[in-house]
Structures are given as C-alpha cells and as structure tokens.
Amino acid sequence: MSDAIRLIAEWSVLLIEALGIAIITLVAIYALVQALRRLFKETEREPIFQELRQRVGSGILLGLEFLIAADIIHTVAVDLTFYSVGVLAVVVLVRTFLSFTLELELTGRWPWQAQR
Template identity: 60%
Template sequence: MIDFIAPVAAWFAAIIETIGIATITLFALYALYNAATRMLKKEESESVYQELRQSLGRGILLGLELLIASDIIYTVAVELTFETIGVLAIVVLIRTFLSLTLEVEMSGKWPWQNNK
C-alpha cells in the first residue's frame, strides 16, 4: 500500500503545484489586460493602478497557498526526512511571510484586525 501512496501523492503534488503556477500567471495576465483596457478608456490612472495591485496580490496569495499545499503533500507523503521537513518549514515560513505582507499591502491592515 505504501508503494502506491508515494507516486500518487507525488503526482497530486505536481498537479497542485502546476495549478498554483497557472493561477499566478493567469491572474497576472488578467490584471495586466484589465489595466491596459482601462487605461485605453482613459480611466484615472491611480484607480487603475490600485486595482492592478489588488488583482495581482489576490492571484499571488491564492497561488502561494496552492504551492504551500503541494509542498506539504510532497514532503509528508513522498520524502519524509528531517532534512525535507526542515526545508519545508523554511519554505512555509517564507511563503507565509509573503502572504502576510501581501495581505497587509492589499488591505492596509493586519488580517486579525477588525473590519471596522
């Protein structure tokens, strides 16, 4: 049974990682397209810029969550050693820090602050 789980988990991790990369790429392309069309319509550049940053931030956050999920699946199910757990911990810390700073950048407040 264990011989079956590792290749399947590696396959699912690769699929989720691909979806994470595609998510970031598609959000970036959509945000750039949307910003370009709005600029051609002569909309206010400050609002276009803010929406571009919001869209890019949302895409990166969602993509990072998927990439973290794929790393966890791969490490736990395929290559569970102290070294890979340490690398996973560092990667998750870095990606969590990036997610947190992107959230603060997009919303202007810490995620645990009230929406008031």
C-alpha cells in the same frame, strides 16, 4: 509506503504546484489585460494602478496557498525526513511571511485585524 501511493502523491504534488503557478500567471495576465483596457477608456490612472495591484496581489496570495499545500503533501507523503521537514518549515515560514505582508499591502491591515 507502497509505490502506488507514493506515485499518486508525487502526481498530486505536481498537479497542485502547476495549479498554483497557473493561478498566479493567469490572474496576472487577466489583471494586466483589464488594466490596459481601462487605460484606453479612462483618464484617471491611479485607480487603474491600484486595482491592478489588488488583483495581482490576490492572485499571488491564492497561488501561494496552493504551492504551500503542494510542499506539505510532498514532505509528508513523499519525502518524510527530518531534513525535509526542516526545509518545509523554512519554506512555509517564508511563504507565510510573504502572504502576511501581501495582505498588509493590499488591505492596509494584518490578517488578524478587524476590517475597517
């Protein structure tokens, strides 16, 4: 692989990773600010807490998707070895498990189950 393509791939990975981290961070801050604003207006706390969990969980899920994409690009375009593919497989398995369990926590169903 040429050095120019490798450099573009490395910068792409950095950009996508930064985007994933930014999504998680910004959604968490936004959700927290919205929850705090509602706490001062409403007396019922449980719906506020549930909405906060939903928003933060959704932000984490979206951010994880970007982080997985960055890992795949890095492994395939920058560091393609049997070891790096193995590490990628473990990372994707862990992040997929996290995504599935977050989806179950947020919606009460597995991603492949029909909506209630």
